[in-house]
Structures are given as structure tokens and as C-alpha cells.
Amino acid sequence: MHSLEVLPDSVPVVLFTIGANGIIAYSAGQAPIPASATAVDLVGCSYSDAYQAVPWLLHAVERAFGGEVARAVAPVGDAWIEVRVLPEREGDRIVGVVGLSVDVTEPLRSESLLRAAIDSTADGILVVDRGGRVTLHNRQFSEMWQIPAAVLEAGDDERLLQLVIEQLQDPLAFMDRVRDLYADAERESFDVIHFKDGRYFERVSKPQRLEGRVVGRVWSFRDVTQRKSIEDALHQAIQIRDDFLSTASHELSPATERRRSRSYTEGIDHP
Incomplete structure (x- = not known):
């Protein structure tokens, strides 16, 4: 918790710590907070008193004391804030919680x-x-x-x-x-x-x-299912046309005509 003591009040967030006794030990920064007092004025207050009108924040702190990392986003006046609260541990023991409040309106x-x-x-x-x-x-x-x-x-x-x-x-x-x-x-x-x-x-x-x-x-x-169906139908139509033209061209070629003529003549000569 000592590292938080260097946070200037001008920083556009609020950091706070709460001891195992439920007292707010540290609170500093500038951001909308769900309480009637400024961040600094909350130091020394019980979190249950400071946040009594904000049940969602009380719940987040209690979850952190229970070992969870809690997060909540809610309106405060014309702004929206995001609050994260996490447990502070010494070994297996929870000795307090650390919270961060950030203006997330924009x-x-x-x-x-x-x-x-x-x-x-x-x-x-x-x-x-x-x-x-x-x-x-x-x-x-x-x-x-x-x-x-x-x-x-x-x-x-x-x-x-x-x-x-x-x-x-x-x-x-x-x-x-x-x-x-x-x-x-x-x-x-x-x-x-x-x-x-x-x-x-x-x-x-x-x-x-x-x-x-x-x-x-x-x-x-x-x-693109409909477009693909149209494209496939068009491709099929083009293929049918090309096959027809290819067949017609083959059937009408001089060589084909000569073969037909020979077959016709042979049919006459050898009834």
C-alpha cells in the first residue's frame, strides 16, 4: 500500500485501499466517485459508511474481501465510472483490498x-x-x-x-x-x-x-449465396452454349460433310 502514497491528487483516477478492519486507509486522485465526499476526505472512514448509498460498490468491496477480483461499471452523475477492487494478500491471508476508479465515459x-x-x-x-x-x-x-x-x-x-x-x-x-x-x-x-x-x-x-x-x-x-447461384447459372449457360457451338462447328465442317457424302454414296451403291 505504501507505493500508492505518491499518487498526486491531480491524476484522473481514484486509488483507494481498505484495511482488514474495514477502514479506508488511502484514497487519492481526481475522478467521479460514488460518494458524497472527495477521495481524500474518505480516508479514515469505514467503507460501509462511505459507500452506504452505493450497494453495487459495497458488493464489489465485499467480494474482494472474499478473495475475488471484482469489477463494476455504473453511472455517477453525468459520467460513467469503472471500479475494480482486488484483494491484498499476505500469504494465504487477506489483509485488505485495493481499488481503482476510472472515468470511462468517453x-x-x-x-x-x-x-x-x-x-x-x-x-x-x-x-x-x-x-x-x-x-x-x-x-x-x-x-x-x-x-x-x-x-x-x-x-x-x-x-x-x-x-x-x-x-x-x-x-x-x-x-x-x-x-x-x-x-x-x-x-x-x-x-x-x-x-x-x-x-x-x-x-x-x-x-x-x-x-x-x-x-x-x-x-x-x-x-453471397444468391450472387454465387447466379454466377454458377451463368457459367453453366455459357458452358452449354460453348458445347453447342463446338458441336455445331464440328457437324458443319467440310470434313464432316465429305464423310456424310461418302456414307450416303456408299449407301446408294450397296443397298
Whole structure:
């Protein structure tokens, strides 16, 4: 806890520590906090008194005293804050908790705008981090791939991949491409994948960058089944036309006509 004592009050976060006796031992920084007093004024108060009007924060502190790492996001006035509380241990014993309160209003607003944007597109969008865990998706992705929302919200990438490859004509090729892209974070990709039920999706994958650094990967899927059917029908029609013209050209060639003439003459000579 001593390392926290150097935190200036001007820092736009609030750090706090609570001892095993439930008293706030340290609190400093500048950010919205779910309490009536400033961060510094809370020092020496019981956390149960300081946060009595904020049950979700009380619950987070109690979970940390129980050995969990607790996280909560909630509105405070016109702002949104994220609070993380984790236990401080000495050996197997919990001797207090350490908490961090951060104003996440702008990130949440940006995420809200981003979600609105990706939900407005007809493509299915999936964003994963460097570890392959789902960080963002839109409704279209869930519907196109018939993936339960609970699986996506849980971020269970193994279960997600299993549900995906069960639907594909060539799951091994699909997984080979996924592994190649995860092995090369800078690589971009475009291909078409074929489903067992006859559907076709265009798949585009590009690295997700934040301030020039690759932090994940964006997958975009577009249903091109109807277009593929039209293309296949057109290709088949062209093939039929070409076969007909080839046959007609052969049948009307001079050599063919001579053979027909000989056959006709021989038929007359040898009835």
C-alpha cells in the first residue's frame, strides 16, 4: 500500500485501499466517485459508511474481501465510472483490498458509436483480441452464423469455433486459414467459405490497430449465396452454349460433310 502514497491528487483516477478492519486507509486522485465526499476526505472512514448509498460498490468491496477480483461499471452523475477492487494478500491471508476508479465515459461513448455503426451494416462483424477472445460482435454475425448470444457474450472462443466449423464443408481449410492469420498479426485475407447447407460467405480479415499497434483482428462476413447461384447459372449457360457451338462447328465442317457424302454414296451403291 505504501507505493500508492505518491499518487498526486491531480491524476484522473481514484486509488483507494481498505484495511482488514474495514477502514479506508488511502484514497487519492481526481475522478467521479460514488460518494458524497472527495477521495481524500474518505480516508479514515469505514467503507460501509462511505459507500452506504452505493450497494453495487459495497458488493464489489465485499467480494474482494472474499478473495475475488471484482469489477463494476455504473453511472455517477453525468459520467460513467469503472471500479475494480482486488484483494491484498499476505500469504494465504487477506489483509485488505485495493481499488481503482476510472472515468470511462468517453470510451463507453466511443464504443456505443462503434456498435451503432457495425449494427447498421449488413455484414456480420466479429472482433477478437490477440488471444482470440471475442471483444466485439454485431447482431448480424450472430444471426448469420446461428451462434447463441450467450456464447458470444461469454467470449468462449473454443466453443465459438466449434459451432462455426460444424457448419462448414471444409472445416480443416477454415482452421488452417485462421491459424495462419493468428500467426501473422499483420496479414490480411479474403476468401469464400462454403456451408454444408449450400450457403456461401465472403470472409475478409484485417488486423485491428490501436495507435499503430496491432491489438486484435477484425473478421467480416458477407452472405453471397444468391450472387454465387447466379454466377454458377451463368457459367453453366455459357458452358452449354460453348458445347453447342463446338458441336455445331464440328457437324458443319467440310470434313464432316465429305464423310456424310461418302456414307450416303456408299449407301446408294450397296443397298
